[in-house]
Amino acid sequence: MTPARSAECQVRDEAAYWFSRNRAPGQAAEERQRFEAWLAADASHQAEYRLLEQLWRAADLIPEQRLRELCAAKAQPLPAPARRRFLQGALAAAASVVLAGGASYVFDPFSLRGETYVTQLGERRQVTLADGSTLDLNGRTHVSVSYTADRRLVRLESGEALFSVTPDKARPFLVEAGPGRVTVTGTRFNVRREARGMRVAVASGHVRVAGEQGEASRPLLAGDGVQVAADGQVGPVRRVDVAAITAWRQGKLVFNDAPLAEVAEEVSRYREKPLRVAADVASLRLSSVFRADDTDALLAALPRILPVRVRTHPDGSSEIISF
Structure with a gap:
């Protein structure tokens, strides 16, 4: 490998490294400063890094199924000049998707996602x-x-x-x-x-x-x-x-001194038919934990906890009423 070719590969590897690091969550300010210094050190750094940015965005235009096919296919290395022509052509094709539609705005690939x-x-x-x-x-x-x-x-x-x-x-x-x-x-x-x-x-x-x-x-x-x-x-x-608010992620309904009106609204979100509550018992309060996927068990338990009963209507909905 010639010295020029070796230097080109090194710049490409450095650009790939910084491109990856800049997308990692919680990047330190010191590391970001080192990247900025590397970027400003040489025009070739800027060119290689910008190319990676363009490729990243252009990939958003490729259908998901096609991306899966490309990932599954056996890699076929291309000579460097051919690789450059392919990348440039791919970017031009991506841009033409917008231009062919007569768009008058600047191409923004993120807006297409x-x-x-x-x-x-x-x-x-x-x-x-x-x-x-x-x-x-x-x-x-x-x-x-x-x-x-x-x-x-x-x-x-x-x-x-x-x-x-x-x-x-x-x-x-x-x-x-x-x-x-x-x-x-x-x-x-x-x-x-x-x-x-x-x-x-x-x-x-x-x-x-x-x-x-x-x-x-x-x-x-x-x-x-x-x-x-x-x-x-x-x-x-x-x-x-x-x-308690996020207990639904574990399939639980947690009520901590909640009025029955609020309980009925919450339970309705987990039933085919709504659960209503009579006005004279709506302010009664409940503290308990139930399974979100078994609200019938909640309704069966209510009369043992509070002075109420549950009435089922012909349409399949239920109502909490006074005992």
Whole structure:
């Protein structure tokens, strides 16, 4: 190998190393400074690194099945000049996907990515997003995910999810759920979409919650919770039991001095037919733990805990009434 060829390979290896390190969560400021110094040291460093960035983004345009086929295929090494022509051609082809459509905007491959996830009654599912963040989805949940160069956006159309967000200060992570929005860079928090708005509870890190009324966003730290009303008004920040709120991940319903009205609303999320509660017993309070996949057992136990009984209606729905 000639000295020039050896130097080229070394630059390529260094670029690959820094490209990988820059996508690792929690990168130290000192390491980032070393990368910036390496990048500024030579024009070839910048060229090789930018090429890797372009390839990363261009890969988003390849269908998932085709990517799997490419990964499974036996690698066939190409000579360096051929490799360069192939990469340049691939990038040009990727760009032409946008240009051929007559688009007048600057090509942004992140905007072409998106996922939708839906769970059914009784289903719990964990998904990993393209940025490495994870979503734990409760039953009857519908989320859509999209990316741009400067943000990551999740729309919680219905249901509940626990978010574990990969830090990225350059691209904040936003969750929209009806009348409210949560903004983070990296943290772990639970969001529930309800008919009367949304609820947020923070397990670790910190977030900011805003409503549609345009008032200043509320900062939340670990152990904090807040409710955004259907009209977009953000309620007061309160200390909450995050473990109880997220117990659904273990298939549990945890009630700690909860009014029956709230119990009925929660249980309805795990039943085909809604559970109603009569007004004269709605304020009775319950403290107990039940299985989310066996709400019939909860209804059977209620009369032994509180002065109530459960009435079943012809349509299959149930109602908690006074004893």
